[in-house]
Amino acid sequence: MAEALYGRPINKKDDHDERQLGKVTILGCGYQMGVDTFIGQAEKDYGLVLSRDMGEKAVYGYRETYPEVKSLWYGLNDAAIHAVTTGKPTQYSCVTYRLENDAAGTWMSCELPNGRKIWYYDPVVEERMVVKPWDRETGKKTMQRDLSYMGRNNKRSGMWSRVRTYGGMLTENCVQSIARDLMAEGMIRVERAKYPIILTVHDEIVSEVPNGHGSLDEFNGLMAGPPPPWALDCPVAVEGWMGPRYKKG
Numbered sequence: 001m002a003e004a005l006y007g008r009p010i011n012k013k014d015d016h017d018e019r020q021l022g023k024v025t026i027l028g029c030g031y032q033m034g035v036d037t038f039i040g041q042a043e044k045d046y047g048l049v050l051s052r053d054m055g056e057k058a059v060y061g062y063r064e065t066y067p068e069v070k071s072l073w074y075g076l077n078d079a080a081i082h083a084v085t086t087g088k089p090t091q092y093s094c095v096t097y098r099l100e101n102d103a104a105g106t107w108m109s110c111e112l113p114n115g116r117k118i119w120y121y122d123p124v125v126e127e128r129m130v131v132k133p134w135d136r137e138t139g140k141k142t143m144q145r146d147l148s149y150m151g152r153n154n155k156r157s158g159m160w161s162r163v164r165t166y167g168g169m170l171t172e173n174c175v176q177s178i179a180r181d182l183m184a185e186g187m188i189r190v191e192r193a194k195y196p197i198i199l200t201v202h203d204e205i206v207s208e209v210p211n212g213h214g215s216l217d218e219f220n221g222l223m224a225g226p227p228p229p230w231a232l233d234c235p236v237a238v239e240g241w242m243g244p245r246y247k248k249g
Contacts, residue, residue: 032166080097183203195219219242
């Protein structure tokens with residue numbers, strides 16, 4: 001991504017800031033981050049001060065490089081809104097949204113490829129007039145349908161309130177949940193192979209074994225696969241390490 005932004009080869013040793021911008025772009029823009037938010041987060045979290053032009057280049061460059069991701073944002077958003085407004089199960093790709101009821105009330109469920117569900121309480125779709133980023137100069141307003149639900153709002157210190165969601169956030173929910181399901185499959189495999197798990201950190205599995213037991217190659221292979229039946233076409237890569245104590249690289 002950094003090479004696409006700067007138009008030249010980038011390496012980890014000599015191009016720290018350039019590579020960091022590529023990393024920020026991949027991590028943030030995959031979930032529909034806009035230009036203003038991207039510039040702010042790059043400075044706050046990574047100490048990168050970007051011009052408006054570079055921010056736009058990163059955000060729109062990502063979307064041009066990965067059009068399938070952009071399609072996923074809008075596909076999931078439209079499917080979720082359709083399920084809530086019509087009450088009919090709606091599928092996009094390998095994900096299905098439904099309205100479901102229980103004693104607590106109405107929920108929107110998001111069924112993942114392995115059958116597990118994410119739940120959104122009291123979903124509501126509202127229409128409002130907004131000015132799109134590309135219409136700021138003219139002030140032209142466009143009708144937009146917004147999906148929200150009741151939950152812990154991270155923008156309000158975790159307060160229970162109505163949370164507005166959108167395609168990028170629905171994508172994040174699905175991607176991170178599927179990643180967790182793949183990791184859980186790997187956890188079962190490494191435990192069965194006598195690599196007792198003492199810790200997990202985000203996307204890491206940490207096992208403690210006696211000296212001489214197993215190998216890093218075997219451990220990486222167990223983490224990576226074989227894939228479960230619901231993820232046969234999902235590429236999984238593992239970059240493990242071995243040492244006498246835990247570290248963050």
